[in-house]
Amino acid sequence: MAHTTDALLESDIEAYLTAHENKSLLRFITCGSVDDGKSTLIGRLLYETKLVFEDQLAALHVDSRKVGTQGGDLDFALLLDGLEAEREQGITIDVAYRYFSTEKRKFIVADTPGHEQYTRNMVTGASTADLAVVMIDARKGVLTQTRRHSYLVALLGIGHVVVAVNKLDLVHYSQEVFDRIEADYRAFAEQIGIANVVCIPMSALKGDNLLERSANTPWYSGPSLIPYLETVEVDGPAGERPFRFPVQWVNRPDLNFRGFSGTVVGGDVSLGDKVRVLPGGQTTNVSRIVLGETELDSAIEGQAVTICLADEIDVSRGDVLAAADRPPEVADQFEAHIIWMHEHKMVPRRRYLVKIGTRTVGATIDTPKYRVNVNTLDHIAAKSLELNEIGVANITFDRPVAFDPYDENRDTGGFIIIDRLTNATLGAGLLHFALRRSQNVHWQSLEVDAQAHARLKGHGPAVLWFTGLSGAGKSTIANLVEKRLHGDGVHTTLLDGDNVRHGLNKDLGFTEQDRVENIRRVAEVSKLMFDAGLVVAVSFISPFRSERQMARSIIPEGRFCEVFVDTPLAVAEERDVKGLYRKARAGRLPNFTGIDSPYEAP
Amino acid sequence: MGTTMTDGLSHLERLEAESIHIIREAVAESERPVMLYSVGKDSGVMLHLARKAFAPSPPPFPLLHVDTTFKFSDMYAFRDRMATESGMELLIWRNPEAERLGINPFEHGSSVHTDMWKTEGLKQALDNWGFDCAFGGARRDEEKSRAKERIFSIRSAQHRWDPKQQRPELWRLYNARKAPGESVRVFPISNWTELDVWLYIHRENIPMVPLYLAAPRPVVERDGTLLMVDDDRFPLLDGEVPEMRSVRFRTLGCYPLTGAVESTADTLTEVIQETLLTATSERQGRTIDHDASGSMEKKKQEGYF
Structure with missing residues (x-):
């Protein structure tokens, strides 16, 4: 802890508390692999700022002798490892958050691993960081992984990088080595658009240039690490960004109070300010700002408050209050960077959920325009994105939302992607701009509506969705059902999988993403026929639950009936009317449902 | 550039x-939230934050105390007082099985x-x-x-935590969606340190509960630990006589x-001063973490908070 306030702690506790209550906060991320000495650096930061207590130190002495890698010397990295399995493997495999504090600042450190497969964790840690410390082993210089980390840092919008050129003791504190690494790094940083770079020659193990300038590097005149982190200004100029406030919760204890709770994620707001409610577009003025029992005149970026408005306008969770003269755009189609974070790969056109700000909407992602090789920054053609891959794609939301480009505001430009069925967080995205077509395609309202169709036909519309394995008997049953309905005077149609693949969907194959697109089109066609007033029988294998769910979700409730033709695989294979199972078993028909592609039963 | 850093x-x-943002998000995205209230200082801070988050409304959820029947009597009194002051419903759960078997730390x-x-x-209470x-x-x-x-x-649904299936948390975006039967535990003061x-x-x-401040209390010393004789259920060993000493509790x-620790710090600032000057980490007073390395992780996987 702080050196000058240590004295205050004993002599004048009130002064000490006041000093510490008014510290600022810096969140940073450390990037590098175990070999770079990253864990050693963080352990050392905790140690130097006296955040390691005596009993922890005693445990550290024991552990260092037992499993340490420093030949009996203190192994600071051991202060950090958390989960048991990781400790045994000797690597950190997740994001861990560490805390330390000096007299000037509190620090929150996101500690993330440097291995290629863990892009997910680094992106997570970087999303809340103001600054990044990039570790470079002085013996190795700027490596592929250094470039990868720096690219992610730049992508996530961190404008400040400290390059810790570590293990300088192992190259005899050579200025030449340091200068070469600095020049290499600066050239790369410029290429990827990192504005502020500071390079510090260090030995985390020996403590060189951590707290004060080291005698081992007399040729270095820049700041040492901790003093730099204590003083670096990472804010933009105050008042530069427009006011943004996603509404979390409507606060209505009684008829006399109606407030909107949320966090100011951009700019500031004062009593009387004119604000616009988006995506609706109504404007009004701020009449009260409340934090707990305190009435405020204004609120600034980062504050969580409750705002009352002068006029009674409809505002609910998910809406954004914004500066009336500098509102965000409203759109539903965008180009975005997508970072995939899940073992189940991204499937273009599948319906996912997206959470942006405090709003959750349905969304589909197009086939990526390209994927980024994070090592070379090359653009590579891609049909999908796998775990830890990053690409650029168009994304469509099912409702318009207010947004800013991610480069201007992380909170109104960043989103997460959620699986509809498992609720897992699958990925993250950064919005860049709205596609023009989203502003130019509008819904035409139709005057002959569903009721009108039903009156003329004498019955309401419906969708009967038959699903099951190939050869289960879906089409046979659907045929019989249609014949019977037709006989009763019901207007029907039958969409059959094989038939549709001869026409509308003849461009599609049988990969997972083509199957998803196949069902999406059929669902949309059945919706059109439904709108025309028909009872639509659909006979499709439709193996994936989420696509059947999607089909259900676009048909009005109570009008969609899923029929599972539950024929066991053995029976269907025994029948093998079309000879397809035989081909599939012989390996001549890849991605065949039930054989080498899954069927997810309802 | 859009950083989250704020000048003022x-x-x-x-x-x-x-923390306020987290508490509101959790409430907005769940059906039946509850706040676990353990009466300690961290619980006290969390309750205070919840009240600030929803003022002028009271927090839209009850407090839950999972009782062990062996808390300090001062804690029970303080708990009831805080529930009244906050205008929140206080739910108390005692494991009926433990009650029937008369489970106690002595035997x-x-x-x-x-x-x-x-x-x-805790599991029973959440299910109940x-x-x-x-x-x-x-x-x-x-x-x-x-x-x-x-x-x-x-x-x-079995209250288990799977460290391999954690959801990434980016920016201020929290994913609280869950399947029926599953639940979410939310830790609003995750990023706070003891000093904070x-x-x-x-x-x-x-x-705060007065137990955090030093006062003369009846204690006995066992294996170097000072234990308070808070009621007559405490079985004294042969020759053990409680003596009044000025002590306070860190947790x-x-x-x-x-x-307990011997201390004369009887104001909040003195306690803070003493705490910061003391170089032993906070959880040393709690017996639970000493069992084995990584024991907390095992307990969490089984459903311990």
Whole structure:
């Protein structure tokens, strides 16, 4: 802890508390692999700022002798490892958050691993960081992984990088080595658009240039690490960004109070300010700002408050209050960077959920325009994105939302992607701009509506969705059902999988993403026929639950009936009317449902 | 450039805002939230933040105390007072099985006692009322495995935590969605350190159980630990006579399992001063973490908060 306030702690506790209550906060991320000495650096930061207590130190002495890698010397990295399995493997495999504090600042450190497969964790840690410390082993210089980390840092919008050129003791504190690494790094940083770079020659193990300038590097005149982190200004100029406030919760204890709770994620707001409610577009003025029992005149970026408005306008969770003269755009189609974070790969056109700000909407992602090789920054053609891959794609939301480009505001430009069925967080995205077509395609309202169709036909519309394995008997049953309905005077149609693949969907194959697109089109066609007033029988294998769910979700409730033709695989294979199972078993028909592609039963 | 850094806010204000944001998100995205209230200082800070988050409304959820019947009597009194002051409903759960068997730390040992009353009791309470979201006051700086736990932590219908299936948490976006039967544990003060908690209590003048302040209390010394004889259930060993000593408590739990420290610090600032000058880490007073390395992680996988 702080050196000058240590004295205050004993002599004048009130002064000490006041000093510490008014510290600022810096969140940073450390990037590098175990070999770079990253864990050693963080352990050392905790140690130097006296955040390691005596009993922890005693445990550290024991552990260092037992499993340490420093030949009996203190192994600071051991202060950090958390989960048991990781400790045994000797690597950190997740994001861990560490805390330390000096007299000037509190620090929150996101500690993330440097291995290629863990892009997910680094992106997570970087999303809340103001600054990044990039570790470079002085013996190795700027490596592929250094470039990868720096690219992610730049992508996530961190404008400040400290390059810790570590293990300088192992190259005899050579200025030449340091200068070469600095020049290499600066050239790369410029290429990827990192504005502020500071390079510090260090030995985390020996403590060189951590707290004060080291005698081992007399040729270095820049700041040492901790003093730099204590003083670096990472804010933009105050008042530069427009006011943004996603509404979390409507606060209505009684008829006399109606407030909107949320966090100011951009700019500031004062009593009387004119604000616009988006995506609706109504404007009004701020009449009260409340934090707990305190009435405020204004609120600034980062504050969580409750705002009352002068006029009674409809505002609910998910809406954004914004500066009336500098509102965000409203759109539903965008180009975005997508970072995939899940073992189940991204499937273009599948319906996912997206959470942006405090709003959750349905969304589909197009086939990526390209994927980024994070090592070379090359653009590579891609049909999908796998775990830890990053690409650029168009994304469509099912409702318009207010947004800013991610480069201007992380909170109104960043989103997460959620699986509809498992609720897992699958990925993250950064919005860049709205596609023009989203502003130019509008819904035409139709005057002959569903009721009108039903009156003329004498019955309401419906969708009967038959699903099951190939050869289960879906089409046979659907045929019989249609014949019977037709006989009763019901207007029907039958969409059959094989038939549709001869026409509308003849461009599609049988990969997972083509199957998803196949069902999406059929669902949309059945919706059109439904709108025309028909009872639509659909006979499709439709193996994936989420696509059947999607089909259900676009048909009005109570009008969609899923029929599972539950024929066991053995029976269907025994029948093998079309000879397809035989081909599939012989390996001549890849991605065949039930054989080498899954069927997810309802 | 869009950083989250803010010119005017101090670190305490930023932590406060983050916690308020988290509490509101959890409430907005769950059906039946509840706040676990353990009466300690971290719980006190969390309750204070909840009240700030929803003022002028009272927090739209009840408080839940999973009782072990062996808390300090001062804690029960303080708990009831805070429930009245906050205008929140207070729910109390005591594991009926533990009650029937008369589980106590003296005869059954700390681990059976904790497991039955706390771990099992908590699961029963959540199931009994059907809560799908429970706030807890755990901090990441308390223990190494907690440093890697998310703020929103999904638990299976069996209340198990799977460290390999944690959801990434980016920006201020928390995914609280869950399947029926699953629940989410939410830790709004994850990013606070012990020092932050003390500074905030000081700054906001948050009420605290008197046990944190030094006072003459009847104690006996066992294996170097000072235990308070809080009621007549405490079985004295041969020759053991409680003596009045000026003591206070660094953490609060069941009185037979919580060691006191000798101290004369009887004001909040003196306690903070003494705490910061003391070089032993906070959880040393709690017997539960000493069992084995990585024990907290095992307990969490089984459903301990």
